[in-house]
Amino acid sequence: MSSDPLLQPFQLKHLTLRNRILMTSHEPAYPEDGMPKDRYRAYHVERARGGVAMTMTAGSAAVSKDSPPVFNNLLVYKDEVVPWMKDLTDAVHEQGAAIMIQLTHLGRRTRWDKEFWLPVVSPSHNREPSHRAFPKKMEDWDIERIIKDYADAAERMKAGGMDGIELQAYGHLMDQFWSPLTNTLDGPYGGSLDNRLRFGFDVLGAIRERVGPDFIVGVRYTGDEMLEGGLSREDGLEISRRLKDSGLVDFLNVVRGHIDTDAGLTDVIPIQGMANSPHLDFAGEVRAATDFPTFHAAKIPDVATARHAIASGKLDMVGMTRAHMTDPHIVRKIIEKREEEIRPCVGANYCLDRIYQGGAAYCIHNAATGRELSMPHVIERAETRRKVVIVGAGPAGLEAARVAGERGHDVVVLEAAPNAGGQVRLSAQSPRRKEMISIIDWRLAECERLGVSLRFNTWAEADTVLAETPDIVVIATGGLPHTEVLSQGNELVVSAWDIISGDVKPGANALVYDDAGDHAGLQAAEVLSGAGAKVEVMTPDRTFAPEVMAMNLVPYMRTLQARDVTFTVTFRLEAVERRGNELVARIGSDYGGVAREKSFDQIVVNHGTIPLDELYFELKPGSVNNGEISHDELVAGSPQTVVRNPDGAYRLFRIGDAVAARNTHAAIYDALRLLKDV
Template sequence: MSRDPLLQPYQLRHLTLKNRVMTTSHEPAYPEDGMPKARYRAYHAMRAKAGVALTMTAGSATVSRDSPPVFNNILAYKDEVVGWMRELTDECHDHGCAVMIQLTHLGRRTGWNKGDWLPSLAPSHLREPAHRAFPKKMEDFDIDRIVTDYADAAERMQAAGLDGIELQAYGHLLDQFWSPLTNAMDAPFGGDLENRLRFGFMVLDAIRARVGSEFIVGVRYTADETAKGGITEHEGLEIAHRLRDSGQVDFLNVVRGQIHTDPAMTDVIPVQGMKSAPHLDFAGKVRAASGMPTFHAARIPDVATARHAISAGLLDMVGMTRAHMADPMIVQKVVEGREDDIRPCVGATYCLDRIYQAGEALCIHNPATGRELSMPHVIPTAETRKRAVIVGAGPGGLEAARVAAERGHDVTVFEAAPDPGGQIRLTAQSKRRAEMIGITDWRMAQCAARDVTFHFNRFAEAEDVIALDPDVVVIATGGLPEVTILENGNDLAISAWDILSGDVAPGENVLIYDDAGDHPALMAAEAIAATGAHVEIMTRDRSFAPEVMGMNLVPYMRALQDKDTTFTVTRTLQSLAKSGNLLEATIGTDYSAHTEKRVFDQVVVNQGTLPLDDLYFDLKPLSRNLGAVDQTALVSGAGALFPDTNQAGTFDLYRIGDAVSSRNTHAAIYDALRLGIQW
């Protein structure tokens, strides 16, 4: 029997959890029509199969019609959810994994113009900044109805065979009652702590009356809002004691902070460059004070930190939720002594940012996550061994090399630079985003273990590729900054890459014209502002940096707002001209014929990249498929991937990532995976 603290079983009342690792409640936004169908089930089943002890579904499943999802959540108020949840639960149980679900009423944390267009509700009229809706202040009949809705939803989950439920009590309706910042009710539901807790205990009583004493019920709550006038640590511990003493609650899932704004949520769920496990010791304090079984998750990205959380007695179950999006096989690899093989979570938080921008959760460097029905986490061996040549060792090229090597192919990689990484290496120049290099390092280690041959400092020509007599050639050469978007004066501007690489020193009065809206412009702004220079970030859009998204925007704002920086929207940079030693910028707008002229000493343009594709076009006439890929076969995973259109050709050829068009890291890696598993 293993002596690893993480692999020890844990007894939660009658439920034996086979180890101490769980994925906490989160909503990847995979439901269909509000139901956890095949895609959702496959996502959780993969982690169950790989050894996680408890998978907590939904984040959160909504119990009432007037709590419409802000993104694609499970609708726990519909009876049809029972069958779908039973299928998910049964499959996870087959792998020895317990299943619970988080239930909630969102209260003010949603919009009135969603779902059935019912008014949002809260114990006050205060708007939540993140979701903007002004709620109706609840009446007595609202309270009675929602209490019943909670009990109905819990009964549905018990009928579906789940092992338990968790009530969401931070930021959502229960917490909106508990917090003095959001509760403006009169007695008996407002005022002192006992009154503010009353609604929550009514919910717990109703649930217990419906599901009995044996069904596991936990609460995820904030034990310290870290905000003036909010729930204090002292009050948070008192809440823990009252939940314990009620006899209604089987575990606590501890949170610290608030989630009503992007900055507040980022402190609760930190992104890269922020401290790992910032609330772990606090969760341990709640456990020690309450004596309650305690769960917790907040940027616990690696096995060492998780192991410490258990061995030090800080937690009973440790949540590694984003880590399991990067690598669902963490527990299996720990059991097999392969911790070095774990794909690291680099804290990019592409997953959460996509959800809150009304998308779906995707990992920045594991494209199989959320695509378990079509993409493998374990690469299958090919029937025939082939010779593969990959040109470019950025994230896409390295993924292509890794996948081809795992398929059993003979792989050679050419890279013009002295080191691998491509644009990731440029990104990692920022101390705050240095973890991104894990995307490169992990793939290099995987390739080294599979004898991939690398040629660095080698600008490959067509003859270099052909000399290796390849069966397949992958062009992953990326792109170079687009610098020709102005009517005049393109040669007077520099790119964000010039600043980030250190090739050009920052000016003193700098305009950054960001027409792409992604990370490089803000990274350049951060670097320039740190020197004391004035920086103006300008965009033609009505909001800036839309590709960076909410949580990732927070550290940029924290780095820039105390500096000499300004943000200008709905303006276009039309042209540049010399004005002595300075640059005169002609600035217009898409909204009218208005123009103005202003002077800067440096202008940075961020407009994505143009493909570095000369080698691809040199090789194209020599290939069997003339570079073409059958899109139907690519998407379906069935049929001939490469049309055999050139009988004189000797190899199949395709390109990926920015060598095709300016996109992002995830797109390049996904290109590499879904093409690579089909040959």
């Protein structure tokens, strides 16, 4: 038996959990037709195979037709979900893990113009800022049918073989009843705390009556809304005691905060640059006050913090959910004394933000997550050892090196700079994004473990590459800032990179012209405003920084608004000219009819990158494939078989921003899907 607190079993009612780590309820948006089909099942099975004690599916599976998902969630109001759940449950159980599901009615936290076009319902007419729907104030018959919907859904989950269910009670309908900020009903479901809690306990009672006393039922709820007039810490502790004393629930899964705004959601589920485990001590207070099985998750990304949470008695089960999206084999690596090989969660929150913007969750630096049917988490060794030469040690090049190293190849990386990282290293220079460097550091450590040869301060010419007699050449040279975007005055502007890196001193009155909408523009604005500059961020788009996405935008806005940074949308910088000590910006609009001028002392352009591709084109004629990549084979996750030049000496791939300006995830995905079969 291990003495590691994380590896001790935990008895939850009749269920023995094999260790103290779980994935809390979350929805990666992988369902098909609202069902947990092959892709969904493969995602959870991989985490079960990796050793997690329990995986909780479906952040917010919909129990009612008037709770339409705002992204792709499971629809547990349908009877057809039962056999799919049975397949999922059986597959997870085969790997030794338990599995539960979270059920909910979203209440006002959705929209009326989805699926069936039914009115959004809530115990008040108060609109939720995030989803913007004005709800219908619930009637008695709404309450009755939704209580029945919860019980029906729970019965389906039991029929599907689930080990238990969890009810979502923060920001969703149940908590909308609990909170005085969102419940304006008269009795019996409004007014006093007793009345406001009645809906939740009626739901729990109906579920217990349907599923019996042995089926595991828990609640994930806020113990403190941290909003004036909302549920207080004292209310939360009282609710915790009442949940325990009711005899209707078997565990508490406590969070802290509110999720009705982007800022509130980000405080509940913090991202990089924010404190780790900010609500752990509060969860420990709930555990101490109730002496009842208590779960919790909120930016607990590392094993040391998780171990402390269990060893100190603050929690019975610790949630490492985003961490398991990054590395599904955390527990296995703990057991095998390989903690240093755990791929670190960097808190980039690409996973959660992308659900809303891109329709599915992906980890910023594990491209196999969500693609388990075609991409491996564990790379198998190749039958034949090859010589692989990679040019560039940014995220694309290092991932290519890592994967080729895992395949057992002889790998050489040539990097012109004195250190690795590329654009990730630049991004990590901002204190709030310093965690990004772990993307690079982890790969460097893995490359060292795998025997990859890294040669820095090496400018690779074609002869340099060919001298290595490669079988495979990977060009991962990235790009350089593209600032040649004006009709006049391109020589007068600087790039966002210049400002972030410190190569150019901030001015006093700066324009950041952001025509890329990614992190670099806002990072430059942070540096400039932090140096005391008056800053205007201008974009031709309808919204600023559309590539940054909601939760990542929150810390930027807290900083930039406090510094009185101005944001101007729908205007295009057309030209710049110098007049004395001033730079005069000529400004137009894609909508037409605008021609104005404005003066600054510094103009910063963020317009993506131009590929550094000269070496690729030099090497192209000597390659077997002439640099061609079969898109059909790439999409299918199959080996590349293109032959354009049978006399070629090597196969040539170009990846990441050396192809076109994209993002870190795209670069890493390029590398994984091309190198995994080499």
